[in-house]
Amino acid sequence: MSDWHDVATLDDLWEGDVAEVAVGPDTILLAHLPGRQVRAYQGICPHSEYSLAGGDLDGDVLTCTGHLWEFDLRTGEGVNPSNCRLYEYPVRLSGEQIAVSVPTDGRPHYNRCRG
Numbered sequence: 001m002s003d004w005h006d007v008a009t010l011d012d013l014w015e016g017d018v019a020e021v022a023v024g025p026d027t028i029l030l031a032h033l034p035g036r037q038v039r040a041y042q043g044i045c046p047h048s049e050y051s052l053a054g055g056d057l058d059g060d061v062l063t064c065t066g067h068l069w070e071f072d073l074r075t076g077e078g079v080n081p082s083n084c085r086l087y088e089y090p091v092r093l094s095g096e097q098i099a100v101s102v103p104t105d106g107r108p109h110y111n112r113c114r115g
């Protein structure tokens, strides 16, 4: 089971921006990619829990400030290293409103990976 949560608007999150929002125990990274594509992933880095919203977004690739791991925010796949994937939340756009679907099991959702 999961619930939809309004977390931001497109006016809050311009194209090329990332932001961090919290829903219950989940810290969520929002990314507005070119072409009105909005994605939502775990907000903490799967390596060592730095905030991914503090990273550097270049096109579709986010570089974590912690130890420079890179993630493709179109897919959530690791670029470097490539064996690590971000947990992804479904996103729904209704006009300007961004909503994210979060499981209702009461625990945070994220993947962890070894370097």
Ligand code: FES
Pocket (backbone or CB within 6 Å): 045, 046, 047, 048, 049, 050, 064, 065, 066, 067, 068, 069
């Ligand atoms: S914490 Fe993100 S790369 Fe290490």
